[in-house]
Amino acid sequence: MNTFLTIEDLTVTLGTSCPILRSVNLKVKAEEVRGLVGESGAGKSMIGKAVFGTLPTALRITSGRIILDGEDLQSLSPRERRRIIGAKAALIPQDPLTALNPSRRIGPQITNRLVDILGWHKADARLRALELLDEVHIPEPERVMRSYPHELSGGMRQRILIASAFAAKPKLIIADEPTTALDVIVQKQVLQMTKEMQKRHGTALLFVTHDLGVVSKICQSITVLYNGLVLEDTSIAQFFKQPSHPYSAALLRATPKYTDPDSSLMPVPSAVIRAADEEVRACDRIHQNV
Amino acid sequence: MDNARAQIKRKIGVRLWLSGGWLTFLVLAAIFAPLISPQDPLAQDLFTSRLPPFWVDGAEPGYPLGSDSLGRDVLSRIVFGTRIALSVAFIAGTITCLLGATLGLIAGYFRGWPDMLISRLVDIWMAFPPVLFAILLIAVMGTGLTSIIIAIVVIDWTRFARVIRAEAIGQSAMDYVASAQVAGRTRFSTMFREILPNVLPTIAVLLTLEMGIAVIVESILSFVNLSISTDQPTWGGMISEGRVSVHQAWWVLIFPLLTLFLTVLSFSQLGEGLKDHFDPVLK
Amino acid sequence: MTRIKRILLRLLTMSITLFGVAVIVFFVIRVVPGNPISMMLPPGAQEEDIARLQALYGFDRSIPEQFFIWLSGVMQGDLGTSITTHQPVLGLVLSRLPATLELSVVALFLAVFIGGFLALASTRMRGTRVEGMIDVANGMALSIPDFLWGLVLVLLFGVLWPVFHISGRISPTLDFQFQTKFYLFESVMRLRFDIWLDLVSHMFLPALALAIPLAAIIAQLLKQSLKETMHLDYVTLSRTKGYGENHVIIQEALPNAILPTLTLVGVQFTFLIGGTVIIERLFSYEGLGNMAIDAVINRDLPLIQGIVILFALIFTIVNLAVDLTYAALNPKLRHG
């Protein structure tokens, strides 16, 4: 099966010394949904930003390769890189309230990538947008295309963002906590929608989340990140049955079970944290010696 | 982070020192004007008319920055002009500040009908072209230092009133004001003891900026021959004469202009520097 | 309904403001100690001549009476008669208004163009030395008023490198019959670009002097506003779609960054128009402001009143226009 995204040995540092991502390896295959979990600040969003080339200016990629559908992104000119990214990858952002441009109508915000970057005809792009809006169950897509973002609800906007992400038939979609800003009911709908669309289009999906419950529902494989270091990379079944890393096991225990709401939240034991930190240091040492 | 902050601090420091230095220099020049000036600023001498500044051929010693068409020494006139410029800056600036800030405080703290009245007045004032208003006032009151000061106060009090009103509204909404009132202070005493000290930094900044503006207004009025009597040297008056003969004797325009430019720039840089200094974010 | 109410309220406050301006000008100039009539007559004129002229201009009545006579005249479009030229004030004022409007509008365009360009350039090159340089230049431009910039420009482009005219509106040697007073506009309409070029080379320096402080304000506000906008999610999202920096700044960030800048620019534009008074004087440009100063010096009371009222009217109209534009551009206001 095709691997749509391959990240090899990716190191991102703040300034010249402080690592944010440490030799990250990560693969997402066609039709696969990979969960990317880790605590806040672990560097999950930075992986997405490194792929899209939108890292904050203070951060730099110091080593590694990012291969998107056979293209080594680092070896391309910025212009070419942007075109490939626009054609082959898409982002589903976290907060639907801020991810749409308030002064433009919805229609152009879905079709602009198709027209400007991929050179579609306007009419074709419009038809495509209508079709997609219909796929994400937006009523009266014609009217919605003419609306401004503030006229629509948060759930609607997130579905529009999902539709927009699939517009160019991308190989890879990165969803960065697409449901955290939504209320529980809408969350479920959006999750279902994402999964449905991903299946229909056979896209590779990298799903960034804090929520292991969500991971268990939609992912086939999982990557656990701690302080920029990949601690675990395995299949879902394996992960929930017997995680290989103690940190993963602690993370599992720390997640409240849906079946047993009374179970108290278990913090990750400090011994586990210490062990993980030790691994981070070991990784840094290896790199210093090189 | 700390490095960046230190850098900002240093920049502010340089700015404050330069502008403060120039203004101090001006104050000294104004005080010791008769000692510094190489010539009598009013002495006309047609034999020395339109002498170029010292580095140009044909210059005369004793006229370092040249002379104007009536043979008066440019440097001496600039030095004596400093007296008027600075008097106007300090006196007009202070009075404008007192009047405007008081009205702004009252409007912002008491709200209600005083605010209505003052705000409406400000609106009306904003609909006047300020320069024309000042010229009109001088024409009505006659030329002279007092008229200029009054004109500046009358046209510019709104600058203070608007800003201080907004600040006072913001301050009144804070908790400590409410608690001061609960503690039994009178409204006036709360205004002076609780609100005023908190808007003082803003007032200081505005005052500094206003002094620069006063200098400009004075020279604009001199420029249209409506400032002090015509035989007193003022920067604006010199600029006005220099403008007429700019093709024959550029130095008559350039030196007073440069002085005015630096002075206005210094006042405003000093004001901006103070603003940054008071800004709690940078502390 | 609420919208109509809002507009009515605006019109009401506008008229209160204009009325206030009228009252103030009227009474301020009547405190004049010197009698304007006596200045018009040769020394030693007959008492009865003075009285006759006073009656002619209405100066023999009480001040409130004069005010209401004048006000009712204004309501009917009669601003009185100029004392110095004996012509109707309205005609005089309207003959100079086009010159001032052209100057102000050209200055506004210059300011928007320069300020907008600087804001975009320093956003594009943020973090580089260029940004720092633009900031310093901006600070200078902000703290020096138009009058001084005018003088600096006179020296630079009138004397040191004389490429532009530094006085007048059009070269007197040009023999061209204008149908309107909008010379600049008319020269373009009639395709006389030689005339147009002459007008521009007269107008450029005064317009630039007026534009510099406003350009600096626009640059500063717009840059700040762009900076905040550039961090927003929708801007990042458009980057992930494959758009480059230029598109992101101009298409995504700019439309949203303009709005907060706009209202402030409106107020500043009225300051710019106020600045034409002294700038026209400085460049001997035959507009309303230059006429106003002459009127003050000649104590031509009806003319002064007329000009000040006209300025106040322009200011309030500009403010209203800005508010309406703001409402029209803001999609949130547009759709209730």
Ligand SMILES: Nc1ncnc2c1ncn2[C@@H]1O[C@H](COP(=O)(O)OP(=O)(O)OP(=O)(O)O)[C@@H](O)[C@H]1O
């Ligand atoms: N602009 C920036 N400059 C420097 N460091 C940054 C910047 N933004 C984020 N970081 C650092 O990068 C690290 C990773 O941040 P990232 O946003 O990827 O975390 P995350 O795993 O996505 O967390 P969350 O779950 O909260 O979204 C953090 O430690 C943060 O301190």
Ligand SMILES: [Mg+2]
């Ligand atoms: Mg994140």
